[in-house]
Amino acid sequence: MISTATSTEAAPGTAGRRRRPWWRSNAALFAYVFVLPYAVLFAVFRLGPALYGVGLSFAEVGLSGRVRWSGLANFQRLFGDQLFWQALSVTVIYTVIAIPLCLVVALIMASLVNRPLRGISVYRVIFFLPVVTSAVMSGVIFKWLYSDAGALNSLLTGLGLPALDWLGSTSLVLPSLAIVQAWTRFGYDMLILLAGMLAIPEEYYEAARIDRTTAWQRFWHITLPLLRPSLFFVLVLETITSFQVFDHILVMTAGGPVRGSYSLTYMIYDQAFNYSEFGYGAAVGMVLLLLILAISLIQNVIVGRRR
Template sequence: MKADPPWRYRWREPAAGLLFVLPMLVLFVVFRFVPALGAVGMSLTDYKISGDWEFVGADNYQRLMDDPVFHASLRATLVYAAVYVPLTVVLSLATALMLNAMVRTVGLFRGALFLPYVTSFVLAGVIWLWVYQLDGLLNGLLAKVDVGPVDFLGDTALVLPSLAVVSAWKGFGYSMLILVAGLKAIPTEYLEAARMDGAGPWQRLRSIVLPLLRPALFFVLVVETIGAFQVFDTIYVMTGGGPTRASYTLVYGLFDQGFRFFDFGYAATMGVVLFLIVLAFSLVQRFVLDREET
């Protein structure tokens, strides 16, 4: 019977792996974990820009619950997420299926579809400001069918869906690549067997592709949900939270409290509550969509 190797040999591979991830682990702890704990502590204080602070306990959280601006920003964020997340996931899935079915020039189309993702939010915002203007491209097209002009960014009912379209156009490329990788991992034998059994494209998509793609879809859904709740750049460039705070989201309110009013304790409170909301949504998605597959 072969004797077990000494403990120093048993720990050699785990120790080597830890050394490889140690630099990133240190960066994560220093720049993510420690600031997150600091934000929780700051949310319990009245922190001044001078560095002076006073412990106030849960007063900031009570103030937040009674703040009508916070309630309005939460509603705006939920409406934006309700439009942005399904739109981005459907668009990413549709383009991933298209690319997966292509044989030639797939690299060209993949690069073209991914290009908006690497474009800066400022540049994307400037481009879409021109598209949405009353005399811009979209209203010019609508005028040809005797519709409009439509004030996409000035109408309180249209501003959030319009911003969600911009963000979906800007960000779907990343999710598309994740889903393309998931589609490539599906064994072709399954699809061939289903085709030989007489299953049509819709049946193969519903019964084989989507179930096997569910882990990738779950990842995309969680990532896009987090991105929806953290939206800031597009709104800052295109609307500034308007009109009449119709696009005033949680992160925009956090930005105002921290860097406009210098109320750092209250801003930290908003950040902590935002984290808890995103965590709750992620756990619900985990329970509903990916119970045992991940």
């Protein structure tokens, strides 16, 4: 009777307490301490400049640094500029070349390292090294490989074939740059695809082996369909990377030859820092942002319908 009364009296007090929301809990407050430094750095060095660039696209900046509101004048000038359409064409062609190349190379390499071999982790680390290599360094290396006295032309002449002007030809410059991107990016894409492959249940492959299927049939009917989410993620990443290509162009071609590699990102740099057209360059950046966002949404819709 005493215990029953005690519990009965305690119940109203317990029910009267209000549980704190999760964002005010001790665990959340502890997490804020770790998130706050990154949030501050992100706001200062990423979000702030991005918002300033959006505002700058609707203004003109004089040589004295004075900012004057100009409305949509930069965008009107942009869509009537033949150089912009040429840069957009170069960017789209480069993206069409680079994305399939990066996906195929990453898929092949992920399939090669997805084997229960001794020391396979060492090869995975080696294949990832191009990702952590400086873009400027990789550009310098490939610029030497593509030169007249470089390794590629030496190999061609050794086989009795004519040497090629890799970076001096308007028809070869974009494929040459796409090869550089595939080399620098395949390690990162390989790890994403490898993680997707390792998540596929082994029972599917065992059942396929019982049915006496070939390795190609298992890859085509099991690996690729179940790897679709990882492939879509890699596709979005490579689309964004291809549209933002800049470092290799700056180091290797400087937009040449005859603006054959004059991409949108290089146009932003050229107009802003070579011609001091900061508002105009920011307008190009805004168009590039909207273009990447639209393409990513379209890719998401297409993949969602296929699912």
